[in-house]
Amino acid sequence: MVRKTRPTPPDWVKPEDHIVLDGVTKSFGTTEVLKGLDLRFKRHATAVIIGGSGAGKTTLLRLLIGLDLPTSGHIWVNGEDIAALGEVDMNRVRQNFGMVFQYAALLDSLNVFENVAFPLREHRKHMTARQLDEKVRGMLATLGLSGKERHMPSELSGGQRKRVGLARALMLEPEILVYDEPTSGLDPETSRMVDDLIDETRERFNVTSVVISHDMASCFRIAHRAYLLIHGRVVAEGTPEELAFGENAVARDFIAKSGVDPTRLKRIVEA
Numbered sequence: 001m002v003r004k005t006r007p008t009p010p011d012w013v014k015p016e017d018h019i020v021l022d023g024v025t026k027s028f029g030t031t032e033v034l035k036g037l038d039l040r041f042k043r044h045a046t047a048v049i050i051g052g053s054g055a056g057k058t059t060l061l062r063l064l065i066g067l068d069l070p071t072s073g074h075i076w077v078n079g080e081d082i083a084a085l086g087e088v089d090m091n092r093v094r095q096n097f098g099m100v101f102q103y104a105a106l107l108d109s110l111n112v113f114e115n116v117a118f119p120l121r122e123h124r125k126h127m128t129a130r131q132l133d134e135k136v137r138g139m140l141a142t143l144g145l146s147g148k149e150r151h152m153p154s155e156l157s158g159g160q161r162k163r164v165g166l167a168r169a170l171m172l173e174p175e176i177l178v179y180d181e182p183t184s185g186l187d188p189e190t191s192r193m194v195d196d197l198i199d200e201t202r203e204r205f206n207v208t209s210v211v212i213s214h215d216m217a218s219c220f221r222i223a224h225r226a227y228l229l230i231h232g233r234v235v236a237e238g239t240p241e242e243l244a245f246g247e248n249a250v251a252r253d254f255i256a257k258s259g260v261d262p263t264r265l266k267r268i269v270e271a
């Protein structure tokens, strides 16, 4: 049997680097959507990728969680190049990631309990009914959703739906949580609650968070490090303050145009 040799990461990939992108490009046909990304996401920190629509955020997210492969470059997750994996190994690596979808993406025909139980029914077939019940109820209690088990998604508020989506994403105990536009479509107060929830979840479950967002206010509150993606290139990175008040005119301009006044926002994380 011919074995493909597993590439090993270059020595500048450090143990504290949970995810490293090295020269990642992605093309669809002749259109290059991601034009050479070099990114490092630190373990147990929150990385926020901001950028306008069409910048390539969703494309990047799909590469991160192994739903699609880069055209060139490496994506090191825990020192393993997921861009070089076959389907079996990729399925194993995908379970490192919990995904919180835009608008929560709950299954409308299933109640809260069944939405949250879904990943366990798919991937933990050895669990007994009782173990499953305990795990789902425990998570719902942790996220303040006790008593909502039999509710249908349509009966929940926007903030509750987010929490159900998060509970579902946490079921397989992922190391990395990826959020796609977590605050989009929410009112400012609920958005702040979701920001708090993202940071509390990172602490409580010891995860690394990657957040795709165009919400600058949210970025300011939760990002340890922010990355500005424009037309498939990261044109600036740093703490949100560094982007807002630093040397990079493109970043300053992007933030100014967002209409968010960074001097009026309170961070909930230490950079």
Ligand SMILES: Nc1ncnc2c1ncn2[C@@H]1O[C@H](COP(=O)(O)OP(=O)(O)O)[C@@H](O)[C@H]1O
Binding pocket: 028, 033, 051, 052, 053, 054, 055, 056, 057, 058, 059, 060
């Ligand atoms: N499967 C695909 N086939 C062809 N073009 C695509 C595909 N997915 C995305 N694109 C193009 O890539 C660009 C970036 O898209 P996307 O990653 O969705 O941006 P964003 O999420 O930042 O709005 C867009 O011009 C989009 O039309």
Ligand SMILES: [Mg+2]
Binding pocket: 057, 058, 059
């Ligand atoms: Mg998108």
